[in-house]
Amino acid sequence: MSGFRLQSSYVPAGDQPQAIEQLVSGIEKDMKHQVLLGITGSGKTFTMANVIQKVQKPTLILSHNKTLAAQLYGEFKSLFPDNAVEFFISYYDYYQPEAYLPVTDTFIEKDMSMDEEINRLRLKATTSLIGREDVIIICSVSCIYGIGSPEAYKSLLVHIDKSSPMDQKEFLHSLVNIHYIRNDLSLEPGMFRVRGDIIEIFPAYEECALRIELFGDDVDKIYTFDPLTGEMQREFDDFWIYPAKHFVTTRENLNRAMEDIRRELSDRLKYLRGEGMLLEAQRLEQRTLYDLEMMAELGYCSGIENYSRHLEGRKEGERP
Numbered sequence: 001m002s003g004f005r006l007q008s009s010y011v012p013a014g015d016q017p018q019a020i021e022q023l024v025s026g027i028e029k030d031m032k033h034q035v036l037l038g039i040t041g042s043g044k045t046f047t048m049a050n051v052i053q054k055v056q057k058p059t060l061i062l063s064h065n066k067t068l069a070a071q072l073y074g075e076f077k078s079l080f081p082d083n084a085v086e087f088f089i090s091y092y093d094y095y096q097p098e099a100y101l102p103v104t105d106t107f108i109e110k111d112m113s114m115d116e117e118i119n120r121l122r123l124k125a126t127t128s129l130i131g132r133e134d135v136i137i138i139c140s141v142s143c144i145y146g147i148g149s150p151e152a153y154k155s156l157l158v159h160i161d162k163s164s165p166m167d168q169k170e171f172l173h174s175l176v177n178i179h180y181i182r183n184d185l186s187l188e189p190g191m192f193r194v195r196g197d198i199i200e201i202f203p204a205y206e207e208c209a210l211r212i213e214l215f216g217d218d219v220d221k222i223y224t225f226d227p228l229t230g231e232m233q234r235e236f237d238d239f240w241i242y243p244a245k246h247f248v249t250t251r252e253n254l255n256r257a258m259e260d261i262r263r264e265l266s267d268r269l270k271y272l273r274g275e276g277m278l279l280e281a282q283r284l285e286q287r288t289l290y291d292l293e294m295m296a297e298l299g300y301c302s303g304i305e306n307y308s309r310h311l312e313g314r315k316e317g318e319r320p
Contacts, residue, residue: 004083004134006053010046015039020050027055042075049079058135066090066140073138083134086125090142091118098303100283107283110303120189123205127242130154146305147246149312156248158241165217168199175201177251178243179300187227190244204244208233247304249311254299257310258292264310265289 012020019036026034039047052059061076063069066089077085094113101108128135130153137143158174160166175192176182180201184193190204197214206224213221223235249257265288272281294301309316 003056004053004080004136006049006079007081008046008049008079012047012050016043016047016050019047020054023047023051024054027051027057045072045075046079049076052080052136058129058133059137060143061136061138062143063138063140069138069140076136076138080134080136083136084128084132085136085138086128087118087121088125088137088139088143089118089122090140091115091122102279105279107287116189120205120207123242123244123246126153126246127205130157130242131240146308148248148305148308152249152253152311153243153246155250156243159238160212160219160222160241161238162219162222163237164219166212166214166219167217168194168214171199175241177299178241178248179245180204181244201241202227203241205242210239210241245300247300247308247311249299251299253311253313254295256313257307258295260310261288261292261307 015038019039023034023036036044036047048061061072063072069087069089073085073087091114092112093115094111096108096111098110099108100106125137125139126147129137156174156178158171158178160171172182172192172194179190181191182193183191184195187193187200187202187209189202189206192199192201194200197216199212199214200209201212202209208224209227211221211223211225212219221235222237222239224233225231226233265285269281269285272278272284291301291303291307295304304311308314309318
């Protein structure tokens with residue numbers, strides 16, 4: 001895609017042309033802050049759409065709540081149908097943080113209910129940011145929270161090319177490394193299956209699945225298909241597969257992070273035991289060792305974002 005192309009039967013009217021020119025001029029002069037006054041609702045959306053078309057820059061639109069974000073997503077999607085207009089909001093329908101009640105020695109596990117469609121849209125937004133330049137992200141304040149290292153995420157993309165031979169075992173291992181789950185019975189988002197010389201993958205960020213047909217070590221065909229009907233949709237010469245989760249890292253980096261976590265755990269246990277906080281020390285040790293075991297076996301654990309400093313190699317107190 002060459003750039004942003006606004007499609008609308010309307011044209012700027014009233015004070016809109018002047019507002020558009022002033023906003024564009026401010027952006028070109030690298031002004032940090034500008035305020036658009038006197039326009040509300042869809043008029044403001046249309047004004048900003050014209051600004052985006054003129055400056056031709058990837059755009060992040062931050063909304064203060066999910067409802068308005070959804071409305072803006074629908075409006076910008078209709079104004080830029082040929083561009084990557086994506087949606088990035090919190091995917092929690094319900095969230096209860098982990099807690100500890102010292103009076104009864106009760107540990108309450110983190111509990112949550114996740115909207116799978118919102119999660120798909122979040123992952124789709126990430127793929128567009130990496131793979132395209134004509135991107136508009138409509139988001140809520142959840143976008144300010146870290147979702148892992150962009151460098152690690154990019155380094156783990158899996159590429160398939162018809163002109164290159166494929167080592168099937170190595171390819172399947174690379175899918176597992178980016179959190180795809182093998183399931184030879186059913187095919188759902190974030191899963192893959194193998195049937196002879198046919199590999200089927202359901203990218204976690206797409207609505208269609210991918211089928212790879214092999215002839216020995218050669219890639220014969222790559223195409224997307226409807227996972228319900230099996231109908232072929234589009235054929236490719238090559239294809240990039242993005243991770244099924246945001247928090248991903250290489251095995252080498254994970255091993256280094258696990259050593260850092262063990263060192264910090266040792267320091268904290270020494271402090272807690274020195275203060276006579278034996279119960280707290282036991283609780284911390286039990287939980288952290290369980291998380292480390294899950295990381296070693298699966299490459300991730302529940303609440304892995306709690307270890308983001310170690311995974312990204314940041315120093316204590318350093319900004320993400």
